[in-house]
Each structure stands twice: as structure tokens, then as C-alpha cells.
Amino acid sequence: xxTLRRAAHVTLSxxxxxxxxxxxxxxxxxxxxxxxGAAGTTTQAPATKTQAAAExxxxxxxxxxxxxxxxATKPKLGIADITPMGEKVERVGVGFPIIVTFDxxxxxRAAAEAVLQxxxxxxxxxxxxxxxxxxxxxxxxxxxxxxxxxxFTARLSQIPGNEAAKDVSRRxxxxxxxxxxxxxxxxxxxxxxxxxxxxxxxxxxxxxxxxRNGVDVYLTTSGVHLAMGxxxxxxxxxxxxxxxxxxxPLYYKLEIPWAVRISDSGEYVHQSAGDYHFxxxxxxxxxxxRATPAGAKWFYGISQRGDVIEITxxxxxxxxxxxxxxxQLSWNxxxxxxxxxxxxxxxxxxxxxxxxxxxxGLQG
Numbered sequence: 269x270x271t272l273r274r275a276a277h278v279t280l281s282x283x284x285x286x287x288x289x290x291x292x293x294x295x296x297x298x299x300x301x302x303x304x305g306a307a308g309t310t311t312q313a314p315a316t317k318t319q320a321a322a323e324x325x326x327x328x329x330x331x332x333x334x335x336x337x338x339x340a341t342k343p344k345l346g347i348a349d350i351t352p353m354g355e356k357v358e359r360v361g362v363g364f365p366i367i368v369t370f371d372x373x374x375x376x377r378a379a380a381e382a383v384l385q386x387x388x389x390x391x392x393x394x395x396x397x398x399x400x401x402x403x404x405x406x407x408x409x410x411x412x413x414x415x416x417x418x419x420f421t422a423r424l425s426q427i428p429g430n431e432a433a434k435d436v437s438r439r440x441x442x443x444x445x446x447x448x449x450x451x452x453x454x455x456x457x458x459x460x461x462x463x464x465x466x467x468x469x470x471x472x473x474x475x476x477x478x479x480r481n482g483v484d485v486y487l488t489t490s491g492v493h494l495a496m497g498x499x500x501x502x503x504x505x506x507x508x509x510x511x512x513x514x515x516x517p518l519y520y521k522l523e524i525p526w527a528v529r530i531s532d533s534g535e536y537v538h539q540s541a542g543d544y545h546f547x548x549x550x551x552x553x554x555x556x557x558r559a560t561p562a563g564a565k566w567f568y569g570i571s572q573r574g575d576v577i578e579i580t581x582x583x584x585x586x587x588x589x590x591x592x593x594x595x596q597l598s599w600n601x602x603x604x605x606x607x608x609x610x611x612x613x614x615x616x617x618x619x620x621x622x623x624x625x626x627x628x629g630l631q632g
Contacts, residue, residue, distance in 0.1 A: 343433035345380065346371040347422055348402075350438050352573050355417065359443030362413070363494045364574025365594055366406035366420055366440075373401040376427075377607035380404075383423040389416040397605030399589075409599045411576065414445040414462060443572050450537075450557055452488055452581035455548045457537070457557065459567065466570075469563035470548030472540060474555040474582065478509075478518075485509070488555050488579055491586030492595035493530040495575040498568055502527035508534045525561075526568040530577050531591040537577065539564035 351367040352360050366386065374380045381396050386406055390413035398404045412418070418440045424433035448459045452473040459467045474488035505521045506512070513519060527538040533555075540547060540558035547560055557579070559567060576595075579586070588596035603610070 343424070344430050345374065345424060345427060346433060347424070347436050350420065350436070352440065354438050355441035359441045359572050361495060361572045361574030361576060362411040362442060362445045362447070363492070363576040363592075363595060364412065364440070364442070365494075365592055368404050368406075368420075368422070370402045370404075374404075377404075379427050381607045383426045385421045385423070386418065387421070388412070388418045395603045395606050396608075397594075397602055398607060399605070405594060407594050407602055411445070411447075412442050414442055416442050418442060444570070446570055446572065446575040448537075448567075448575070448577045450488075450577065450579040452490075452551060452579065454581075455550065457559065457563075457567075459570075461570070467563065467566060469559050469567065471563075472543070472546045472549075472553055472558040473551040473579070474553050474584075475551050476582075480509070484584055486554050487582050487584040488535065488551075488553070488557060489531065489533070489584050489586035489590070490579050490582045491593060493535070493577040493579060493586065494592040494595070495571050495573055495577060496529045496531075496592050497573060498526075498528045498571050500568075501525055502529075502536065502538065504534075504536075526559075526564040528568055528571045529591075530557075531586070531593065533590050537564070537567060 347368060348371040349367075349369040351369075352358060352364060368384065370380070377398055381398075381404060384396060384404070384406075386394055392408045392410055392412060394406055394408040396404050396406050406420075419437065420440070421435065421437040423435050425431050425435055427433070445462050446459065448457055450457045450471060450473065452471075455471055455473070457469045457471045458465060459469065474486050476484050476487040478484065478486040502524050503521065504524050504527075506516075506519050509518060511518045514521075522541050524536070524541055525539045527536045529536050535555055535557070537557045537559060539561050540553075543552060543558075544560065546552045547558065552558075557577075558564075574592075586593050586596055588594055594602070
């Protein structure tokens with residue numbers, strides 16, 4: 269009797285499977301049916317071609333969705349470099365810029381610029397200016413106040429589509445206000461520290477007299493330079509002139525002590541390589557500011573990247589794109605390089621940051 273009941277149950281189950289399979293016509297996949305065998309075990313009914321296709325489609329869709337999710341969580345924009353270095357590495361001068369280089373082309377400059385913040389213990393107005401598809405520079409309206417901390421923060425995770433990126437910050441230490449004025453007509457450099465005259469140094473500037481492409485390349489450039497770096501001994505050659513043959517009358521290769529770089533075109537404040545009798549009297553250099561051994565060594569010792577060196581008295585003007593010569597642009601000219609609407613306060617703390625949090629970030 270039990271055998272007959274099990275057989276009848278199997279027959280009904282198979283009949284139900286046949287009906288279910290017939291109803292799947294038209295592209296709708298019926299759920300797979302279970303068949304209970306005579307021994308009471310359960311087996312899965314063979315899948316139809318339509319079922320197999322649907323399962324394959326579902327698998328492919330899941331793989332595509334997973335790949336899309338991984339792409340969505342991968343940062344699309346990061347930062348490759350921040351200049352200058354942080355407070356534990358160097359102190360910077362009151363003219364220093366913040367130079368941010370991204371790791372790829374910035375498609376939406378306004379969105380990227382909007383998440384860049386600069387907070388200072390002694391705030392001054394500032395603005396960003398884009399100089400390439402990957403580089404943006406922050407400059408203040410007036411020089412930074414000396415002896416303070418400045419905190420830069422890039423909230424990259426707040427850029428739409430870039431939520432997986434890590435936010436980046438760097439704190440800078442502003443040192444003494446070293447502001448030097450080089451008068452190429454009087455052949456003297458006066459150095460003020462925190463507003464007080466610290467030293468007057470006899471100098472010799474560019475002699476002029478060698479024109480290339482309509483420019484007298486032997487003239488020192490007039491304008492507001494910034495110290496970009498320094499070396500105890502710098503090798504200087506005539507290769508910047510395209511002169512590399514030692515037999516050429518214009519060729520030179522010299523090891524120069526106490527060299528402070530002030531432009532990308534090869535201008536330095538450095539110790540004069542002899543010819544000391546010209547210092548304070550006439551201009552005899554190839555464009556650099558030559559100083560006495562004692563004066564050059566002292567200046568080298570106090571120099572910080574971002575210190576201001578203003579040169580006056582020559583007919584060759586400094587290009588604002590030559591090194592860190594960003595102070596050559598007026599404030600209104602500088603602000604035109606921002607991707608944000610006029611009046612945007614990129615130098616103010618984030619609305620979500622409490623005053624105590626900002627102060628804590630600045631003080632460390």
C-alpha cells in the first residue's frame with residue numbers, strides 16, 4: 269500500500285512539472301521543480317535552456333555590478349605633491365606660496381578648488397590660481413604675518429564621485445619676516461628682519477650686454493623674487509646660454525659658495541667669485557646678485573624658502589611665471605586665475621569646523 273502511494277505521488281509530481289514547464293513558454297522561466305523519488309530522496313529537475321540563459325544573464329549582471337561598484341569606490345583624484353614642506357622640515361618666509369600638484373588632470377577645477385582650505389593663526393586674505401591642468405597655487409593679498417602656523421587641508425572626499433579619496437593636510441611654520449631690497453643702481457642690498465634693518469651688503473648685479481631673442485640675458489630681472497632654495501656650493505655653468513664648448517669665449521663652469529636661488533632663469537644671491545673690488549661700485553655679473561663672502565654667508569644662513577627679495581633698477585622685468593615670482597601680479601590679476609566665483613572665501617575655515625578644532629589643528 270505504501271508502495272502504491274509513493275508511486276502515485278511520483279506520478280502527480282511529474283504531471284505538475286509538465287504543467288509548470290508548459291506554462292513557462294513565452295520567455296518566463298518557471299521555478300525548478302523538486303521530484304521526490306521512490307526512496308524518498310529529492311532531486312533537482314533538469315533546467316531548461318531558458319533557465320540556463322537567465323541564470324547566465326544574472327551572473328553576468330552581478331559581475332558587471334561588482335566591477336562598477338569597485339570603480340565607484342576608487343578615488344578619481346589625488347594629490348601628488350604639496351610645496352613647501354611641513355613645519356617639522358622647514359620654516360618658510362612671509363611670501364611663501366602653497367603649490368598643490370594633483371596626480372592627474374583636473375576636469376572640474378571649481379569642484380577641486382572648493383575643497384581646498386587654508387587656515388592661519390594670523391589670517392590674511394588669499395586666493396588660488398590655476399597655472400596648469402594639474403597645478404594650483406595659493407597666494408595671499410599681502411605677505412603672511414611672521415611667527416605663526418598655517419594649516420592647509422584638501423577635503424578630496426567631498427568632491428562628487430571622489431568619496432573614496434583620503435583627505436590630506438599639511439601644517440606650515442612661518443618664520444622670521446626676511447625682506448631684502450636690492451638696489452642695482454646703488455649696488456647695495458638691505459636686509460630687514462621683522463621690519464628692522466639687519467644688514468647692508470655691497471653687491472654687484474648683472475652687467476647686461478648680451479641679447480638673446482630680444483632680451484638682454486645678462487641683466488638681473490627687476491621685481492619681487494622669492495627664495496626657492498639654497499645650496500652650500502652650487503655648480504654654475506654657461507649651459508643656460510646654450511654654451512657648452514670650453515673653447516667658446518662665453519663658456520664658464522664655476523663652484524659658487526652660499527647660493528640662494530631666486531628664479532628659474534638661473535638668478536641667485538651668492539658669494540662673488542673674486543672681483544671683490546666691484547662690489548658696491550658697479551654691475552659685473554651675468555645676472556646674479558654677487559655679495560661679499562661674509563655677507564653672502566650670513567644671508568645664506570638666515571634664508572628660508574619664501575623669503576622676499578625685491579630687485580630694483582634694471583630694465584629687464586621679472587616674469588611672474590619665472591620661479592616663484594607670483595607677487596609680480598597685482599591682487600586683482602591673481603584672483604582672475606581662480607575657478608571659483610568672485611568673493612569665494614577659500615581662506616576661511618569650513619562651516620563644519622568649530623573654532624576650537626581649527627585652533628587645535630594649527631597648534632598641533
